[in-house]
């Protein structure tokens with residue numbers, strides 16, 4: 001029960017505005033010492049060490065570095081505004097471009113801290129400069145930055161493959177359509193929203209001196225270099241030159257090469273970019289370390305056993321089970337990180353589902369969709385914290401909390417579609 | 432008050448020093464990963480030592496980056512109330528938070544991290560993989576080191592808060608990672 | 613009433629990791645039943661302690677009473693721990709158990725772990741591990757030159773000696789790395805566990821094993837914990853460790869057979885291969901050379917290597933006229 005109280009206290013403390021990472025760590029400290037004594041924290045060096053040796057997380061500083069260099073050299077702006085121009089007088093062009101670029105990045109990294117921060121650096125200033133609504137901008141970035149969780153390769157799918165004993169390749173294949181549908185619905189949402197409220201996402205100004213054809217051609221030319229960079233990153237993974245993590249270093253070096261080509265390069269610029277990267281990286285990892293202290297206290301005070309007990313009370317009939325299981329994961333996702341859910345909750349649900357003859361591949365995709373949402377749900381959605389960490393001061397936490405709601409709704413809608421019409425996504429609910 | 436200003440500025444230099452090392456590690460790490468990819472793909476040459484160096488550098492980036500980010504107020508806050516508060520109220524939040532959250536948390540990590548590293552030193556621990564790096568205690572020692580500097584950065588939050596309370600400094604100038612975006 | 617004890621055990625594996633996790637669960641159940649509830653084991657898997665390779669240090673420091681892991685993971689800390697898991701071209705499971713329980717194995721192992729304030733016991737055997745998944749067939753030693761393979765530890769050193777480039781890839785990226793030829797080969801465990809990672813979908817050549825003929829896991833017990841237990845509970849603990857270890861070998865055989873039947877049926881492209889003779893010979897020589905180096909480091913290492921060599925010679929002579937003779941006969945009549 002201590003774990004549950006601790007969540008409540010953390011929530012209240014967070015509202016005071018002390019840095020999130022140390023609020024998590026500090027609250028964990030008090031509850032941990034109270035329940036288990038100081039020695040509990042002898043586990044912390046081990047936990048920090050496992051973050052240090054988790055080389056997949058290297059993508060965080062590397063992608064952030066790429067994002068910072070692209071942003072400092074204005075190449076990111078060029079990419080997004082040019083893509084936006086291709087939409088001509090259509091409002092929402094920048095937001096749609098953000099989603100498309102986010103989807104491309106998603107195909108290379110599955111690390112939320114990397115893609116949300118990189119997208120935040122690249123596209124938030126551009127959208128704000130073009131008078132986009134703060135909520136729409138932040139919601140779009142968080143949603144597209146977490147796409148990497150469902151678009152393969154994805155860490156969630158790999159962990160679920162391990163926990164459920166399913167081949168990763170099958171999961172990757174099964175996740176493609178849900179990912180595509182999600183991206184499509186995000187874009188449709190933006191098109192509909194901007195039709196109804198054009199002021200939330202003004203169209204790019206059209207240069208009256210140039211024909212539409214000239215405009216499109218110059219935009220296409222401007223897109224090529226930064227897009228080439230993304231192609232290099234993705235291409236290096238698909239061709240086997242680099243692992244997904246390593247590809248992020250190619251992205252960083254590629255961004256520097258672009259800077260040289262565009263005569264934006266200076267050692268000062270690289271040093272400044274490194275400083276920004278270190279600050280943002282530290283922000284992300286401090287949260288990870290604070291959160292690991294928090295989950296340590298949660299589980300060592302019996303929180304995991306409590307959850308297990310609750311889960312054993314789920315109904316034994318297929319549709320009731322699926323709906324309640326999804327609801328439980330969604331709600332837990334508000335508070336607990338996805339790795340905990342994958343390892344504590346999924347193994348309890350899986351045998352029940354299997355006994356009902358539920359197709360485990362389908363079940364895994366449902367869980368993955370659901371866990372992706374957990375990065376976005378206030379108050380503890382990590383993607384929201386990360387974006388806040390790189391947003392200018394005029395963007396408030398509340399803007400981000402409100403901005404994400406429509407996108408969460410879309411994710412729940414897609415989840416429901418996969419539940420009700422699995423065949424649309426090339427799956428079946430049962431064997 | 433004079434000595435608080437002196438202390439504040441001295442502590443800030445410690446955090447800046449950490450940031451400086453982290454920045455160098457950041458640049459080296461990018462080069463290291465890039466080199467490993469090129470060497471493997473173009474020259475079919477793989478060095479596990481170089482591969483391990485990647486995570487050594489990456490650990491330095493984020494561990495020593497944390498005190499640096501503390502001094503630069505780059506750690507994310509939930510600003511539902513915080514932004515609307517006066518400088519004095521913010522100073523009190525930071526002062527109390529640093530004393531009850533940051534410093535004890537850093538102290539415990541430094542304390543247990545120290546024996547963690549010493550143990551590794553005494554065993555002469557190295558990598559168990561072919562061609563891996565020896566002297567693992569060095570990278571393990573970064574944990575207590577970083578924790579020590581997080582504690583000094585926490586103390587730095589206190590000294591800065593005191594300067595703000597005295598009216599000599601304010602948070603507007605330094606606050607938020609906004610200069611990044 | 614008699615005093616009750618609860619021992620906390622940290623395992624390197626995740627919860628519900630098949631076979632390995634079944635072993636600790638089985639162990640905990642046996643302990644509790646045999647002691648009539650006086651001794652309980654609380655298992656913490658890697659998702660809880662988050663330090664799969666910190667088990668050694670945590671048991672040593674007394675943060676956990678017991679550990680379940682594999683001795684060769686600690687090679688970087690205490691080099692002599694290497695010898696108690698499985699050695700390339702070494703003993704089979706039954707031979708190695710004989711060495712542990714009736715040869716000098718146990719004594720030597722306690723000698724290695726005593727300065728670390730721990731006791732170590734056999735913790736279950738995977739049986740022979742497969743030689744790995746390769747995307748290209750290995751026809752000669754030349755095909756191994758510069759071949760990028762995920763193969764850790766001592767076996768990696770042997771492979772490196774014959775020209776392979778051992779490569780570190782985090783488990784989460786292994787599938788993608790193999791699929792896209794970032795690496796050429798992956799060594800994992802055996803059919804039952806390999807199947808879960810899906811290598812059969814992307815690599816056609818499944819090589820037979822030589823590098824880990826009998827991978828023995830280990831139980832670690834903190835010395836202080838051990839000493840505070842009354843002798844009847846110590847006996848219960850020892851018995852439960854031994855029974856659960858034996859049961860793991862049996863379960864491995866069962867699960868691997870099942871998984872292999874499955875792979876054969878659903879992935880007919882997968883071919884079983886032996887490394888060519890020149891490759892085996894080169895690896896055999898490399899292994900000899902490396903073992904000699906390892907034995908030269910100190911007296912204890914030397915005694916362990918010699919004990920294993922002597923025992924292998926004796927026990928293999930019998931295996932030759934018993935199991936091997938039988939299997940050969942079977943091969944002729946089938």
Ligand code: NA
Pocket residue numbers: 106107108109110147148149150151152153154155
């Ligand atoms: Na992805």
Ligand code: NA
Pocket residue numbers: 741799800801824
């Ligand atoms: Na293996």
